Amino acid sequence: MEFTAGGRFEVRLTRADVGKRVSVRQLTGSGAGGEKFTDTVGVLTSWDGGVLLITRRTGESVRVPEAALVAGKVVPAAPARRRGPSASFEELAGVCARSWQPVESEPLGEWRLRAASGFTRRANSVLPLGDPGMELDEALTRVRRWYEERGLPPYVQAATGAEGTQERLCAELERRGWRPEVTAEVRIAALAPLGDRDADVSRVALGRGVDETWLRRYQRSGVPGPHVLHVLNSGPSVWFATVPGEPGEDGEPGVPAAIGRCVVDGRWAGFMAVEVDPACRRQGLATAVMTALARRALEEGASAAWLQVESDNEGARALYDAMGFALHHRYHHFRSP
CATH class of the missing domain: 3.40.630.30 (Gcn5-related N-acetyltransferase (GNAT))
Structure with a gap:
């Protein structure tokens, strides 16, 4: 990972780069062997209070203090996958949603509130494909109220790891105390x-x-x-x-x-x-x-195939690897505090 120009580390990032995919290097310590660094690649989801928050493809959030930042730059989107069909996140999210439809559904701007008496998180969570039409805090208040009226815990299903996914929303949810309970992979293959x-x-x-x-x-x-x-x-x-x-x-x-x-x-x-x-x-x-x-x-x-598998299901993941299914993106179910 190259950060230097003429042998010097460079920070080529500003707050205007929030929302872009970046690569950063931070100083993590020093000792007899010299200075130690850690590199992180992901979406710059916020830069506030002297801390950069970077969300990786896996959904993991990494905090990088400005004082420890020694190099950084905007990097291109992840390279296109070499096997399987091409697919945008928006297309695939819609296909996945139509395959597992709730009993009850209601729009909140471009979000979709979904409920099915608690049967699976997928059918009992918000699908936030776009703008809720109001400030995030107000939207989340409405989400909590809607699910509480049905005796259900409030969940938001948000995705990471592909172009157009929701790393910034994941970071904002975590900032407000929402925590991911389950992470699943969406995989695709030629049929x-x-x-x-x-x-x-x-x-x-x-x-x-x-x-x-x-x-x-x-x-x-x-x-x-x-x-x-x-x-x-x-x-x-x-x-x-x-x-x-x-x-x-x-x-x-x-x-x-x-x-x-x-x-x-x-x-x-x-x-x-x-x-x-x-x-x-x-x-x-x-x-x-x-x-x-x-x-x-x-x-x-x-002509194309897709499936979802929880990230900790190693047996199923090995089977789907052998069948040629490649990772497209991950989604996470965030639960209200």
Whole structure:
């Protein structure tokens, strides 16, 4: 990382660069081995009170005191990814939202308040795609009131790590005491290679509606009420995949060995709720489910794939790495203090 001109460190940043992607170096100590430095790359989200706040792609906020700043400059946006389809944050955020629709929704300027009786944070959080039409503090007050009226904790879903994401909003939320509880990755890939995988899809049954058998494997809710069924069945073109398990003692269908869900929306196919019986893992069932769903999405004209995976789910991330899914951006659910 080059900061010098003629052997000298240079700070080529001003407060007018807030909102831009920057690279900075700060002095962190000195000793017998000489001075020690730390480099940080991210969006300059604020510069107040003698402290620069930089938000990295991961959503982590780094505080850099002016007194420790020895070099800094504006840098170009992150290079385009070399694999998978191209996609803007705005396009992908809209596709993701349409695939998991709340029971109740209300606009707040260009923000969208969403509620589904507490079933998943995605369906019970604010989607802030633009300007709320008022000062941030007033908007957050309205957010708190709206969710409190429904007996729900207030959440804001904000993204980092791609052009057009919301690093500055994340920093402002943290400044006001909101804290991220969960971070998830949005990943994308070309769809055709998924459909072309050599997977045994003969056991995978596809259907249009969620049924009682499928729900026996689904782990995201207890007894599913109407609000759960509403969210699961929402989306432009929804498909459910089931790999049957062992039948029950009465001969009726038992708990499925694996399940999955796919929503086709224009060129995009979104994969969700891919779950496998722990006793049946490492048998290729997750791959078979996704391959079967991908082939159906290709028949409907889709060409690109996306999915969401929590950042601490190492097993799922490894699977999706092997399938060719590349990170597009991350989103974080900030909860009101």
